[in-house]
Amino acid sequence: MESYVVSARKYRPLGFDEVVGQEHITTTLKNAIDNQKLAQALLFCGPRGVGKTTCARIVARLINGFEEKAEVNSLNIFELDAASNNSVDDIRNLIDQVRYPPQFGKYKVYIIDEVHMLSNAAFNAFLKTLEEPPPYAIFILATTEKHKVIPTILSRCQIFDFNRIQIQDISRQLKKIADRENVKTEEEALHLIAQKADGALRDALSIFDLMVTFSSGKGVTFQQVLANLHILDYDYYFKVVDSLLTQQHAGALLLLDEILRKGFDGHHFIVGLGAHLRDLLVAKDERTVYLLEVPDTIKKKYAEQARQVSDSLLLSWLNISSQCDINYKSSKNQRLTVELALMKMAHVQHLFQGQVLTASSPEAVKKK
Numbered sequence: 001m002e003s004y005v006v007s008a009r010k011y012r013p014l015g016f017d018e019v020v021g022q023e024h025i026t027t028t029l030k031n032a033i034d035n036q037k038l039a040q041a042l043l044f045c046g047p048r049g050v051g052k053t054t055c056a057r058i059v060a061r062l063i064n065g066f067e068e069k070a071e072v073n074s075l076n077i078f079e080l081d082a083a084s085n086n087s088v089d090d091i092r093n094l095i096d097q098v099r100y101p102p103q104f105g106k107y108k109v110y111i112i113d114e115v116h117m118l119s120n121a122a123f124n125a126f127l128k129t130l131e132e133p134p135p136y137a138i139f140i141l142a143t144t145e146k147h148k149v150i151p152t153i154l155s156r157c158q159i160f161d162f163n164r165i166q167i168q169d170i171s172r173q174l175k176k177i178a179d180r181e182n183v184k185t186e187e188e189a190l191h192l193i194a195q196k197a198d199g200a201l202r203d204a205l206s207i208f209d210l211m212v213t214f215s216s217g218k219g220v221t222f223q224q225v226l227a228n229l230h231i232l233d234y235d236y237y238f239k240v241v242d243s244l245l246t247q248q249h250a251g252a253l254l255l256l257d258e259i260l261r262k263g264f265d266g267h268h269f270i271v272g273l274g275a276h277l278r279d280l281l282v283a284k285d286e287r288t289v290y291l292l293e294v295p296d297t298i299k300k301k302y303a304e305q306a307r308q309v310s311d312s313l314l315l316s317w318l319n320i321s322s323q324c325d326i327n328y329k330s331s332k333n334q335r336l337t338v339e340l341a342l343m344k345m346a347h348v349q350h351l352f353q354g355q356v357l358t359a360s361s362p363e364a365v366k367k368k
Helices: 023-034 052-064 088-098 120-131 167-180 187-196 201-215 222-229 234-245 249-261 266-283 286-291 296-306 311-328 334-359 362-367
Strands: 041-045 077-081 108-113 137-143 158-161
Touching (some): 041 052, 052 077, 052 108, 077 088, 088 120, 167 201, 187 201, 187 222, 234 249, 234 266, 234 296, 249 266, 249 334, 266 286
Parallel strands (some): 041 137, 041 158, 077 108
């Protein structure tokens, strides 16, 4: 049986054109290599799973002119994990290696991952070599926590800040991989996976592999993703808002009970409801609809429901849900806290109507 390779490794980009969502980085690096103006010390920083180490490997391969799968790469590219090699002795060994020119190609490339884990003494031992390396040495440092790297190291590096990858970009990449693997998918399912990945393509590919395994290759559906990742369906929030609009809290309380019986946390529900109300407010203006990070089919639902709710009512509901979120952890009866918030939302419209009636009463008109 052939050994299984996860998608994150199988579809790791081999060129800058395959890197997703980091065009500002890849364009700069490509131009620097083409014009032979690449700095000898680079710092790649950004969240996990966005392509820092991948871009470092691509740079190492391109500046040496190696083919995409050349076996001699290992003689020119040295990868060091600073989390487990963070002492002064480890850096001294690295400096000793730098003294020898490469056996193949033009450059020796040292990729130091999680560089913020180096001790202060190790950082200081590395300073001179980093500032004035031999002409054949390139240092590429990668970190998820730039603020932990000492300023003297930062000042010696060209800094590249990687972005979190946009949901739409992750979703498109997942679709490409699904097509290559002949796996049927639903757009909503891929979008949900991309949302759960929180900007990290590697995380998205790991979730995608999990879902493909669950479905035995038959196809990845929206309902399967909801069930496996324990995510609350959009429909629940639409139903809750519909119940609140009737000004009767019973329907909303019954939906909350159903959600809690499915194993979801009350805090998770109220945070999700707040996000849903925010999305409704965003959907009320055509200029801000693009801020909705949901599939196009769901955007239409938001637009339809947003037309039924006034801005002032949405803001009142948002305020109530926000207060519930703040008070939830300190409450001794957390379910009651959420139920009370729903009841307030259901009846807050009466207050608006009462204020309007009072303002238009004969007595109020006489005072005016």
